[in-house]
Amino acid sequence: xxTEGPSNFIRDIIIEDIKSGKYGGRxxxxxxxEPNGYLHIGHAxxxxxxxxxxxxxxxxxxxxxxxxxxxxxxTEYVNAIMEDxxxxxxxxxxxxxxxxxxxxxxxxxxxxxxAGKAYVCDLSADEIRAYRGTLTEPGxxxxxxxxxxxxxxxxxxxxKKGEFPDxxxxxxxxIDMTSPILNxxxxxxxxxxxxxxxxxxxEWCIYPMYxxxxxxxxxxxxxxxxxxxxxxxxxxxxxxxxxxxLGIFPSRQYEFDRLALTxxxxxxxxxxxLVEERHVEGWDDPRMPTLSGMRRRGYTPxxxxxxxxxxxxxxxxxxxxxxxxxxFLRQDLNRIVPRVxxxxxxLRVVIENYPDDLVEEMEAINNPEDSSAGTRTIPFSRTLYIxxxxxxxxxxxxxxxxxxxxxxxxxYAYLITCKEVIKDSSxxxxxxxxxxxxxTRGGNTPDGRKVKSTIHWVSAxxxxxxxxxxxxxxxxxxxxxxxxxxxxxxxxxxPESLQVLHDCKVxxxxxxxxxxxxxxxxxxxxxxxxxxSGQRLVFNRTIGLRDTWAKIEKRATTGA
RNA sequence: UGGGGCGUAGCCAAGUGGUAAGGCACCGGUCUUUGGAACCGGCAUUCGUUGGUUCGAAUCCACCCGCCCCAGCCA
Numbered sequence: 001x002x003t004e005g006p007s008n009f010i011r012d013i014i015i016e017d018i019k020s021g022k023y024g025g026r027x028x029x030x031x032x033x034e035p036n037g038y039l040h041i042g043h044a045x046x047x048x049x050x051x052x053x054x055x056x057x058x059x060x061x062x063x064x065x066x067x068x069x070x071x072x073x074x075t076e077y078v079n080a081i082m083e084d085x086x087x088x089x090x091x092x093x094x095x096x097x098x099x100x101x102x103x104x105x106x107x108x109x110x111x112x113x114x115a116g117k118a119y120v121c122d123l124s125a126d127e128i129r130a131y132r133g134t135l136t137e138p139g140x141x142x143x144x145x146x147x148x149x150x151x152x153x154x155x156x157x158x159x160k161k162g163e164f165p166d167x168x169x170x171x172x173x174x175i176d177m178t179s180p181i182l183n184x185x186x187x188x189x190x191x192x193x194x195x196x197x198x199x200x201x202x203e204w205c206i207y208p209m210y211x212x213x214x215x216x217x218x219x220x221x222x223x224x225x226x227x228x229x230x231x232x233x234x235x236x237x238x239x240x241x242x243x244x245x246l247g248i249f250p251s252r253q254y255e256f257d258r259l260a261l262t263x264x265x266x267x268x269x270x271x272x273x274l275v276e277e278r279h280v281e282g283w284d285d286p287r288m289p290t291l292s293g294m295r296r297r298g299y300t301p302x303x304x305x306x307x308x309x310x311x312x313x314x315x316x317x318x319x320x321x322x323x324x325x326x327x328f329l330r331q332d333l334n335r336i337v338p339r340v341x342x343x344x345x346x347l348r349v350v351i352e353n354y355p356d357d358l359v360e361e362m363e364a365i366n367n368p369e370d371s372s373a374g375t376r377t378i379p380f381s382r383t384l385y386i387x388x389x390x391x392x393x394x395x396x397x398x399x400x401x402x403x404x405x406x407x408x409x410x411x412y413a414y415l416i417t418c419k420e421v422i423k424d425s426s427x428x429x430x431x432x433x434x435x436x437x438x439x440t441r442g443g444n445t446p447d448g449r450k451v452k453s454t455i456h457w458v459s460a461x462x463x464x465x466x467x468x469x470x471x472x473x474x475x476x477x478x479x480x481x482x483x484x485x486x487x488x489x490x491x492x493x494x495p496e497s498l499q500v501l502h503d504c505k506v507x508x509x510x511x512x513x514x515x516x517x518x519x520x521x522x523x524x525x526x527x528x529x530x531x532x533s534g535q536r537l538v539f540n541r542t543i544g545l546r547d548t549w550a551k552i553e554k555r556a557t558t559g560a
Numbered sequence: 561u562g563g564g565g566c567g568u569a570g571c572c573a574a575g576u577g578g579u580a581a582g583g584c585a586c587c588g589g590u591c592u593u594u595g596g597a598a599c600c601g602g603c604a605u606u607c608g609u610u611g612g613u614u615c616g617a618a619u620c621c622a623c624c625c626g627c628c629c630c631a632g633c634c635a
Contacts, residue, residue, distance in 0.1 A: 032635095036635085069634060135631060137631095138562090170633055180562050180563040181564075182630055185631085188633050209634085214635085235630090257566090310572075311584095312583095314574095316572090317565090317629090320584085323585060324572070327585090334597060368596095368597075400595080452595095454595095524594090545595095545596050
């Protein structure tokens with residue numbers, strides 16, 4: 001057991017519990033998603049906590065699907081969730097479903113009815129709401145609250161048998177209609193729903209509510225520490241009430257703050273709207289904050305886990321800046337991903353004094369952060385492509401890339417000097433005529449001369465064409481929900497969150513790059529091969545490199 | 561005077577009576593065949609406010625202010 005390193009209040013509680021011998025030093029947690037949608041980065045924080053704490057203290061963590069509402073749940077989501085949890089790097093001990101417990105829950109309901117702690121109520125949904133009272137006024141007791149145990153037992157059994165239509169009756173806990181805690185004002189335990197369930201089919205037509213299922217499910221699994229997000233603080237009294245009335249294993253619930261990120265939406269309802277209204281291409285669109293979207297974008301599980309660890313666990317409603325996530329992404333990618341050259345916006349360069357028929361293989365380092373990654377060779381020839389942004393006919397101050405008369409280094413190749421700029425009839429620069437210094441092969445300068453810039457390139461005759469998809473934040477504003485009256489978050493959608501470049505040039509070593517493979521395009525950023533890639537190469541930009549020049553240039557144009 | 565939570569730097573966050581960790585961002589600098597990475601340095605006399613207790617308060621007490629959650633037969 002480790003008690004070193006950054007802690008948090010839940011971890012501290014666990015350490016205390018182990019020390020005091022509560023639960024015999026055992027730690028059992030669970031991650032309990034409802035299979036009604038895809039997992040996103042917010043869930044990743046919960047997963048890291050649930051699985052991470054169990055692992056740290058030699059405990060176990062179950063994956064339990066909270067599938068108590070058949071109207072929203074599907075097997076497709078169950079499978080996607082399992083895939084995402086494993087991709088993130090975690091393996092559950094037990095795999096369970098709340099629906100596994102339907103029979104036990106039903107028997108416990110009968111036990112509560114028998115004890116006079118639950119009753120069948122014939123009030124409609126509207127009536128129940130009216131009887132519940134308000135935040136400041138107490139509720140009123142249902143006229144059905146004092147039915148006899150026998151009648152309740154009979155009615156509940158008939159509810160189960162399917163004798164009544166949806167919505168006609170509910171089973172309610174008999175607690176206190178005047179409680180200041182709204183959840184305790186005779187909460188509904190069961191509702192009638194004649195609907196197929198993704199696992200139990202038509203076996204049941206009454207389904208337990210979250211509050212009646214969750215705590216008992218934890219208890220059945222002997223969960224010691226049940227973590228959930230802050231909005232469930234209000235449910236804790238009820239969670240405890242059922243466990244106490246039933247006299248079952250005392251699981252305890254602890255609430256922590258939900259993850260929130262700038263420029264990002266993490267509400268299943270809103271993400272669903274983005275998908276349905278085709279603002280994105282699907283749940284795994286690389287701009288989505290879903291784990292499947294992030295995976296396709298090129299995120300690594302390690303980066304996400306490190307990020308989750310960095311934001312900590314507390315009870316404050318904070319909004320973490322996206323840059324913090326991006327930092328951990330770059331950090332991980334930087335040390336594991338091979339470098340390669342890609343020219344996104346090609347500008348032709350002809351080396352006038354380089355032999356027309358010569359092709360040299362230049363040796364390049366695959367990953368300067370990892371010497372075991374070795375080297376590869378890249379063909380060099382007379383006609384090349386360089387990045388359009390790496391040349392300025394009239395270079396501004398502090399721009400030290402290529403310009404007329406200026407010398408720069410071609411990465412791993414030669415030093416070249418720009419002699420002439422060729423334009424088309426419209427004045428657009430179409431080609432640069434340069435000369436190279438044969439003594440600088442590999443980019444070395446035997447005379448010790450310095451050049452201020454090294455730029456990337458690709459041999460025109462050897463380059464492969466590729467499509468590159470550049471992604472930006474899906475939302476322009478930090479808070480996507482910050483909109484004018486009458487608008488919704490879609491008003492904040494970034495019109496250029498996806499930009500497709502169709503004729504990028506990549507070095508030939510990328511010919512057979514398989515989908516999912518990650519690279520750093522030198523000086524540009526991190527990219528990965530999209531699943532759309534085939535005979536035609538398609539890359540997703542995961543994240544750009546930090547760009548100091550862009551910052552300088554922006555500062556200059558903004559007029560600082 | 562409904563209940564439950566939370567306020568420490570631009571953001572996240574340690575800290576639980578002994579004189580404000582760390583990370584992101586930002587700003588300098590070193591180094592560099594990626595304007596990347598790495599490295600060095602800077603960045604809260606003050607912890608929502610106001611009082612009080614104390615030799616000593618972000619930590620204890622009181623009041624006030626602000627924000628979040630709860631009135632689904634959703635989870």
